[in-house]
Amino acid sequence: MICECVSCVLSLPSVLSTYNHLVNTFEEDFSQDNQNLKSRVRELEKRIETLEKSVDHKYPEVERLSYADRKRILITGGAGFVGSHLLDRLMMSGHEVTVVDNFFTGRKRNIEHWFGHKNFELIHHDIVNPLYIEVDQIYHLASPASPPHYMFNPVKTIKTNTVGTINMLGLAKRVGAKVLVASTSEVYGDPEVHPQSEDYWGHVNPIGPRSCYDEGKRVAESLSYAYAKQENLSVRVARIFNTYGPRMHVNDGRVVSNFISQSLQNQSITVYGTGRQTRSFQYVSDLVEGLIALMTNNMTLPVNLGNPEEYSIDEFASVIKHLVGASSSDIVYKDSVEDDPQRRKPDISRAIKYLNWYPKVPLKEGLMKTIKYFREELIHANAKEDVSNYSNHMFA
């Protein structure tokens, strides 16, 4: 209700004029602010443009794929050792690739050469939490892989391989994607059958120190086939054997990294156990080819991907010592590690028969590339140490 008393009626014009004045001032201020804002945005846009031009975007060469052939691919654990090589291969083939990683063991340095590329996306995410994106294929690699890493937080390792795998299978089910689960030769445990074929059920200690990983992966396989059967999901299971190459962790405590870094630093080479236990090693590019061959093949049973050339740990230590030229490194023996498998060699007849896949990179060739990488990493690490010593001196 409007007041009609004399004083109010008399003061109404002055109130109206004040109101109009305020509105005009506000509009002027607003349009001034707006102008300022617009010119600042323009300034920022120009700076971004200049910065973008100043950064030399030299991406590796990428193929052009037709819309029908180009896939939207998710790699979980794509910033890790194997994942980053798989990323390179898929990007260069012209696919759109999303990497999901929590950077527990992965590094941005492994994938930074793709930052800014229109086909590449990085999501910092822990797969123990659900993920909602649209993809055609999922390479599920996220999991710590070396004993010190997976034993660091065994409960988290189990969660990543169980809850994380459920999340990825659930995502695949929602969007109708094909999913490849990275399993491991560790599902065979300390095998009583040699070489290990996919039909062998394994010999795993369910409560030993490695069980968080071994059993985690066995559940991941079991989940994959449960989803395939119950939800009609298209799953592939790769049982990966020891893999080495550039970008593997220098301090992951495994044979290849231990022997190379000890030889490069002219330290004694440490062998745990008698040295007669065997391993077989595949170069990372061979594994990547195997993973892609499996994803694009109809083989839904587990497939071993590894190099069947078997070496005793002693032999392997001598090969590395020789390639590095570490004549002063002697070999010292320490007590064997609990549940350490005594023999490891994949039977790859299934991969040969169905995928037409077999490893091609000879051990020496792969090791030379890996040694080169380790040498650079150690120089980098030492340079960093020098800098930090120098700064300590400066601030002492």
Ligand SMILES: NC(=O)c1ccc[n+]([C@@H]2O[C@H](COP(=O)([O-])OP(=O)(O)OC[C@H]3O[C@@H](n4cnc5c(N)ncnc54)[C@H](O)[C@@H]3O)[C@@H](O)[C@H]2O)c1
């Ligand atoms: N390298 C081998 O010799 C080998 C052998 C057998 C199986 N595998 C399997 O292959 C896969 C890759 O191994 P790798 O050698 O590259 O190991 P890696 O440690 O270099 O890579 C694993 C990646 O997964 C990420 N990750 C771990 N937990 C995660 C989580 N909860 N959420 C999101 N990201 C997570 C890590 O940060 C890392 O980038 C693993 O599943 C491993 O079990 C590897």
